[in-house]
Amino acid sequence: MMTKEKFDGLAEDYDLYRPRYPQALMGIIKDALPERDSLNIADVGAGTGIALEGLMPILGNQHRYYAVDISADMIAQGRRKFPDVDWRMGKAEEVIPTLPKLDLILAAQSFQWMDRPQMLAATRQALSSDGVFAVIQNNRHYQNSPFLDGYESLLETYSPGYSRHYRSFDFQGEIADAFTCPRDAVALHSHYWTMSIPASAFVGMSRSSTQAQRALAADETHFLQSLDALLNQYMQDGNIELSYESQLFLVRVG
Numbered sequence: 001m002m003t004k005e006k007f008d009g010l011a012e013d014y015d016l017y018r019p020r021y022p023q024a025l026m027g028i029i030k031d032a033l034p035e036r037d038s039l040n041i042a043d044v045g046a047g048t049g050i051a052l053e054g055l056m057p058i059l060g061n062q063h064r065y066y067a068v069d070i071s072a073d074m075i076a077q078g079r080r081k082f083p084d085v086d087w088r089m090g091k092a093e094e095v096i097p098t099l100p101k102l103d104l105i106l107a108a109q110s111f112q113w114m115d116r117p118q119m120l121a122a123t124r125q126a127l128s129s130d131g132v133f134a135v136i137q138n139n140r141h142y143q144n145s146p147f148l149d150g151y152e153s154l155l156e157t158y159s160p161g162y163s164r165h166y167r168s169f170d171f172q173g174e175i176a177d178a179f180t181c182p183r184d185a186v187a188l189h190s191h192y193w194t195m196s197i198p199a200s201a202f203v204g205m206s207r208s209s210t211q212a213q214r215a216l217a218a219d220e221t222h223f224l225q226s227l228d229a230l231l232n233q234y235m236q237d238g239n240i241e242l243s244y245e246s247q248l249f250l251v252r253v254g
Helices: 011-017 023-032 050-059 072-081 092-098 116-126 146-158 171-178 199-207 210-234
Strands: 040-044 064-069 086-089 102-108 127-140 187-198 239-252
Touching (some): 011 072, 011 199, 023 050, 023 127, 023 187, 023 239, 040 050, 050 064, 064 072, 092 102, 092 116, 102 116, 116 171, 127 146, 127 171, 146 210, 146 239, 187 199, 199 239
Parallel strands (some): 040 064, 064 086
Antiparallel strands (some): 127 239, 187 239
């Protein structure tokens, strides 16, 4: 994550409202890992450990888990959930070289905030000879949802500098270049899913994002009025349906 200020102060709402990652994608990560009894696993840009919620139950507690984040608030919240995880504060590319050789480095909803060339170089050096690097992210699938399309337009109107294409990076190409492997050696898996949540929970989810925080700082009154109108237009029985495309980029050394 680029700056401490991005997520400090948001940890509780972030942990409560952020969508979790599909177990189908976590299962793909599990199947790619080396077959050893005990692995060293690092969640980088870990936030409050949302990815660990999905990963640890399917991998088990016999492994050594590390979680790295730059936000003290996120780490404090994460430690409350996962006291047995080794939490480290700092930039991922600076922390992972200090850890034992890693069998999995996972960046969940964080890779776009990092200095990716430095992070990828550090990752390549930090992984074991058959280690795995994975990037997972939940993207609002606004192409399949008039509500989310309207929400993206709302953010583009009120959040300074925001574009719905802010995560449109060539992660597959960047990872392939760093690992000096063919592009198709970096697997890309997509998983489409929906969830229905109370409209009030969507407001909490929105407030937990940096983009909405910028909109609130710029014009809180009009942003919230517009969000309320959008929710009233699309909610049914007090709930709003959200569509997601979750993506997993995965490469294995060797």
